[in-house]
Amino acid sequence: MSEPQKSEPQNGRGALFAGGLAAILASACCLGPLVLIALGFSGAWIGNLT
Secondary structure (H helix, E strand, O other): OOOOOOOHHHHHHHHHHHHHHHHHHHHEEEEEEEHHHOOOOOOHHHHEEE
């Protein structure tokens, strides 16, 4: 009889989660200001954020 296959290690899953989180944060950095401008937040108020 053959041995049952082991499930993949948790290290791969953790790295995948960390990479996905980094990608979301990187895109939020660029898309965040565009969303604020699209919603009408602009002018001096948005200038105080940076």
